[in-house]
Amino acid sequence: MLIYKILTAEQWAELDSTGVFAGAPIDLADGYIHTSTADQAQETADKHFAGAEGLILAALDSGSYGDDLVWDVSRGGAKFPHIYNRPMLRSEVIWARPMPIKAGRHVLDFS
DSSP: OEEEEEEOHHHHHHHHHHSEEOOOHHHHHHTSEEOBOHHHHHHHHHHHSTTOSSOEEEEEEGGGGGGGEEEEEOGGGOEEEEEOSSOEEGGGEEEEEEOOEETTEEOOOOO
């Protein structure tokens, strides 16, 4: 199953060039890397990234994280995938795509 991380252009550049991403400020503050399922990603984009330009949607294989992936109850009682105890690695990114804004909303391409 794929899970998704929304990254700013700067965060993607860091991950792409160094191969490692320790997390966004909110990830570092919370102690884990926030990710979403396909069903959750649009709401995450709308709630936390409204109007932000240059975002990247990165797809990750949830199976590659083993016990470091925990499904925590979060927004609205839904279980969200969170990566604990380690950074995200570039080698774990299955694909990455830009998230353009159309009609005031980010467009997420899961194809």
